[in-house]
Amino acid sequence: MSLALHVLVPGDLATRTGGFIYDRRMVEGLRGRSWAVHVHDVGAGFPAPSAAVRAHAAQAIDALPDNALVVADGLAFGVLPDVVEAHARRLRWVALVHHPLALESGIDADRQRALFDSEQRALALARGVIVTSPSTARALAAYAVPASRIVVVEPGTDAAPLATGSGSAALALLCVATLTPRKGHALLLEALAALGDRAWTLHCAGSTTMDPACAAAVADAARRHGLQGRVVLHGELEGAALEALYAGADAFVLPSFHEGYGMALAEALARGLPVISTLAGAIPDTVPAEAGALVPPGDMPALRAALQRLLDDAPWRAQAADGARVARERLPTWDDGAERLAGALLQIADVAAGRA
Numbered sequence: 001m002s003l004a005l006h007v008l009v010p011g012d013l014a015t016r017t018g019g020f021i022y023d024r025r026m027v028e029g030l031r032g033r034s035w036a037v038h039v040h041d042v043g044a045g046f047p048a049p050s051a052a053v054r055a056h057a058a059q060a061i062d063a064l065p066d067n068a069l070v071v072a073d074g075l076a077f078g079v080l081p082d083v084v085e086a087h088a089r090r091l092r093w094v095a096l097v098h099h100p101l102a103l104e105s106g107i108d109a110d111r112q113r114a115l116f117d118s119e120q121r122a123l124a125l126a127r128g129v130i131v132t133s134p135s136t137a138r139a140l141a142a143y144a145v146p147a148s149r150i151v152v153v154e155p156g157t158d159a160a161p162l163a164t165g166s167g168s169a170a171l172a173l174l175c176v177a178t179l180t181p182r183k184g185h186a187l188l189l190e191a192l193a194a195l196g197d198r199a200w201t202l203h204c205a206g207s208t209t210m211d212p213a214c215a216a217a218v219a220d221a222a223r224r225h226g227l228q229g230r231v232v233l234h235g236e237l238e239g240a241a242l243e244a245l246y247a248g249a250d251a252f253v254l255p256s257f258h259e260g261y262g263m264a265l266a267e268a269l270a271r272g273l274p275v276i277s278t279l280a281g282a283i284p285d286t287v288p289a290e291a292g293a294l295v296p297p298g299d300m301p302a303l304r305a306a307l308q309r310l311l312d313d314a315p316w317r318a319q320a321a322d323g324a325r326v327a328r329e330r331l332p333t334w335d336d337g338a339e340r341l342a343g344a345l346l347q348i349a350d351v352a353a354g355r356a
Contacts, residue, residue, distance in 0.1 A: 003349055004036040006068050008060070010046035010076040013039055016207070016236055017178055018263040019098045022132065022155050023073055029338020030345075040064075046076045047101050047115065058083050066090050069349050071130070074098060078119035088125045094348055095126040099260030099281060100139055106181030106214075119143065128348035130341065132261040133282035151344040155263050156334030160243075162272040162325070165250045170199035171311060174249035174273070176242070176264040177256070178206040179215040179233075184255035184278070184297070186221050191255075191304040193225035198311045200230070202253070203245055207236040246271050251310055251317065253277070257297045262286045269327045274320030276306050290323030 013024050027037050040060050043053035057076060061083055064070060067090070074097040077084065084093060102116040120143045123129060129150045131137045137150045166172035173192075177183040185204065192202060208215035215233070222231040237245065252268035258281040259265070265286050268275055275292035277283050284294060293309065295302035310317055 003069055003345070004038070005030065005345065006038045006040060006064055006070045008040050008042050008057075008070060008072040008076060010042055010049075010073055011044040012041065016238055017210070018155070018261070019073065019075065021263065022098065023096070025156065025334045026153075026338055026341055029334055030342060033338065033342055035342070042076050047079045047104075049076075049079065054080070061087055061091075064091060067092065069345065070094065071096050071345070074101070074119070077126075078115065078122050081118050081121035081125070084122045084125050092349065093126045094128045094130060094345065095123055096130045097123075097136055097140065097260075098132055099136055099258060100143070103139070103258045103281070104182055105257040116143075128344065130344060133285050135282035135285055136260050139281075151340070153337050153341045153344065154332050155261050155266070156337045157263070157266040157270050157331040158334070160246070160267070160270040163247050163249050166201075166248050168199075170201055171250040172248055173200055173202045173251055173253050174205070174245055174268070175202065175253050176205045176245075176267065177254055178210050178236075179204070179208050179218055180211045181214055182257050184257055185214075185218045187298065187300060187303065188253060188255050189218065189221045189225055189227060189231060191300060191307055192231075193227060194304055195308055195311060196226070196230075198308075200311060202227075202231045203234060203249070204232065205234045205237045205242055205245055208233060209236075246273075249273055251276065251292075253307070255295075255297070255303055256280050256283065259283050259286075266331055269324045270331060272321055272325040272328060274310065274317055274324055276303070276310055278303075288323060288327050290320070291327050292320045292324070 007027060009023055013020060027039060030037050042057035042060050045053050069092045071094045074095055077095045078101045101119050102112045123143050123145050129145055130153050131150055132155055134152055137152050179185055222228060252273040253276045255278055261282050265275060265277060275287050277287055277294055278297040279294045280297040293306040295306050
């Protein structure tokens with residue numbers, strides 16, 4: 001059995017961030033299972049949309065057919081509680097929460113509270129909630145979402161060849177993440193600045209345009225720490241260019257303050273790369289301890305010590321790479337995710353129709 005499905009996305013589905021990649025791959029997976037999936041772009045700028053974008057989103061939702069099963073990306077869903085409520089009797093809402101909006105870094109306490117309250121109101125109206133990790137499922141307990149309405153559908157990871165490494169005395173460190181405060185680039189540069197007497201190069205692949213102020217601050221930090229030439233900001237990459245960076249990397253580093261899953265970390269494991277990251281959010285669910293080192297988010301001394309060990313201790317680095325190779329065999333596939341999502345949506349649809 002399959003159904004017609006409407007998916008609301010906060011911008012261009014082709015955008016290369018983890019959330020959009022997840023949405024896109026799940027849409028493809030459902031269509032491959034004969035679902036009639038209709039994608040609606042409700043506008044960019046979420047979770048802080050302009051008045052014009054809010055109006056566009058409301059119009060797009062007004063146009064959805066009665067009794068439609070609607071999966072709404074949480075980046076938009078969580079800040080549109082009034083619109084969601086206005087259509088709660090007419091539409092069968094399913095929220096897709098990559099991570100709670102209030103856990104974004106770089107926002108003040110008032111903004112955090114406003115986002116928490118808004119998302120809690122919206123989630124109360126959802127017939128079901130899809131999350132991308134057990135960690136996010138646990139986090140939603142604070143939002144009073146019953147566990148019975150939550151289904152974990154982890155992202156998939158495509159099979160990839162093992163990295164061959166840089167072949168150089170200077171280790172190639174790779175960080176794949178959009179330059180936003182939550183990803184911790186500034187902290188990473190500060191930690192590496194004290195290790196300037198070691199041989200390393202940091203390659204950062206990720207959009208510099210989604211948060212221009214953060215990207216400018218990272219570039220300024222590289223200059224301030226005297227790391228020009230050792231820190232390369234590649235911007236957003238895909239295809240062969242990104243594959244080349246993974247292939248030539250010796251290790252993967254990502255000191256995030258929060259991750260709802262950490263797709264780039266899974267991609268690193270798929271290539272057998274040792275990982276230095278944090279204990280934030282779902283990262284411990286994704287990266288096993290034997291594949292590298294996870295430190296408390298924001299803990300500069302701990303991050304620096306982990307990086308120092310990575311650079312100085314070749315046997316430990318090789319042991320962590322072995323751990324990553326073991327972990328790669330356990331990574332879920334996108335086909336696994338699409339199958340689980342299809343089953344969850346069928347169950348939600350049955351419950352909403354009073355047939356289960």
